[in-house]
Amino acid sequence: MRYIPIIQFGVGGVGRALIRQVLATAEQQARYGFQFVYTALADSDGAVVATRHEDEGLARALLEDLVEWKAAGKRLAEHPEGYWQGDLAALVDVAGWPGAIVVDVTAAEAETVAPAFQRARDLGYGIVLANKKPLTGDLRLWDLLHAGPLRYESTVGAGLPVISTLRTLLDTGDSVKQVQGALSGTLGFVMSALEAGQSFSAAVREAHRLGYTEPDPRDDLSGMDVARKALILARTLGLPLSMDTLTVEPLYPPDFAALSRDEFWARLDEVDAEMQARVASAAAEGNVLRYVADVSEAGVSVGVQAVPRESPLGALRGTDNLISFTTARYAARPLVVQGAGAGVDVTAAGVLGDMFQLAQVCR
Ligand SMILES: NC(=O)c1ccc[n+]([C@@H]2O[C@H](COP(=O)([O-])OP(=O)(O)OC[C@H]3O[C@@H](n4cnc5c(N)ncnc54)[C@H](OP(=O)(O)O)[C@@H]3O)[C@@H](O)[C@H]2O)c1
Structure with a gap:
């Protein structure tokens, strides 16, 4: 079994639906010989990171608790396992290993997330976006994103197969x-x-x-x-x-x-x-x-x-x-x-579909 680290920015409606879907599709992942493991989750000012690069990443019970925590409107930094953070690039540094996928399900500005994407590209990680802003800003960021494994199906038509078509x-x-x-x-x-x-x-x-x-x-x-x-x-x-x-x-x-x-x-x-x-x-x-x-x-x-x-x-x-x-x-x-063309479940499914594809190209 190959363990694929997931570093996810954003634990809003789509982010929480995505965590639920990742947990619910262990069997489908196993069919392809891999398992997604969350190694880091970030919201706008906090993060929870897996303490060691153990195969399991963040435990299922903790992930379920974090989903509820965020649904209740609380901050990751205030969770017993959380801490304050303002550096997504550093998170990519500490939480990944080869084959990792960085997932942006925020609506953050391009400049905020760009350094983390630069780091992901340096390390050869995959990138999946539901956030449109990094793809609609400076063309240099578009080129950087396209310089490695990238999927962004959910940015247009949510889960509909628009970009892939x-x-x-x-x-x-x-x-x-x-x-x-x-x-x-x-x-x-x-x-x-x-x-x-x-x-x-x-x-x-x-x-x-x-x-x-x-x-x-x-x-x-x-x-x-x-x-x-x-x-x-x-x-x-x-x-x-x-x-x-x-x-x-x-x-x-x-x-x-x-x-x-x-x-x-x-x-x-x-x-x-x-x-x-x-x-x-x-x-x-x-x-x-x-x-x-x-x-x-x-x-x-x-x-x-x-x-x-x-x-x-x-x-x-x-x-x-x-x-x-x-x-x-x-x-x-x-x-x-x-x-x-909208809704957290279909959007998250579009993101998860992208993750399945990248899992097969990122090693
Ligand atoms: N909802 C849909 O139907 C849909 C459809 C297609 C595409 N999308 C796209 O999917 C993305 C997420 O949508 P959503 O509905 O889940 O939005 P949301 O509920 O507003 O959640 C956004 C999440 O991003 C986090 N965030 C914001 N700035 C951040 C930063 N600088 N660093 C790390 N995390 C940051 C927020 O943190 P806090 O929790 O701290 O505020 C929140 O957890 C958006 O780009 C949206 O356009 C959504």
Whole structure:
């Protein structure tokens, strides 16, 4: 049996689901002749590290306790086995051995995690990301990450096979003409509600009430999260683009960005009339509005598009994500991937799938 050390940054919703899934899949791991062992867990200011590099790493009972501890909103540093830390690179140094995998399930800024990735690359460790930020910052970090074993399936469409599908298309010599995606469950919900006749402000309020939006809905309506995913798709396609080259349409007027959250909610219905007119003009042509990321060699755009009601994107309803790949081989009808594009369990499963793949390439 090969023991593969896991050094995990982030013990939030996805991080905790991932620990549970790693513990629950010992049998599946054994089938491939390996066992994942946690050697370090870190949150924003603390860590728990396996005291020795024993085969078992952190014990199952301790991991289960840490999952509960974090679910209760406590800090790792305050756990009896925890300590304060602010140096993720040092954690990579002390907690790994050859074949280790560093997993980033934080939403930390690229600069915060970059030194740890540099260390992982120096040591030949694998890297798995659910965090989009390291992949959407400076291209030098993109190149560093790609200089060794790397997977990042969950950054686009959570557990859906989006990046792996794109990789396979490229690796097998297909020519990818266009990738189109509805990549935000929140904005998908809002667009479906508009189609069903609801006003824009009412749709956003309902999405908020159902817990589909971030606490400040502008974080969804700005389109920036979709833009990050579009940039990851573009870079995977081989286009060396940066965030500032993307055309991104926010779903609110520019002056709303500076409003307090209360003022934003109070003025949201000012957007209704224009949105209703766009819905009506699309409907007159047999189209519906969708918030679409459009990626091709011509560039990347992120915003509202009128698409035929019968098209895959037009037929999409609710919070599902949909990604369509138009290629030389899938020319007449695109290859389509669809399903839940958020949620801690599917996201963690995407990360775990990446870990299974790296376990077979990192030695
Ligand atoms: N949730 C989803 O459906 C979904 C889907 C696709 C992708 N993702 C991505 O997955 C990542 C995790 O999402 P989540 O929902 O689990 O977020 P979350 O619940 O907010 O958890 C984030 C975790 O990262 C830790 N963290 C933040 N900064 C850190 C740092 N500098 N060093 C170490 N740890 C740090 C936080 O520490 P504290 O506990 O100390 O705050 C927390 O444990 C995000 O990048 C998100 O965009 C999520």
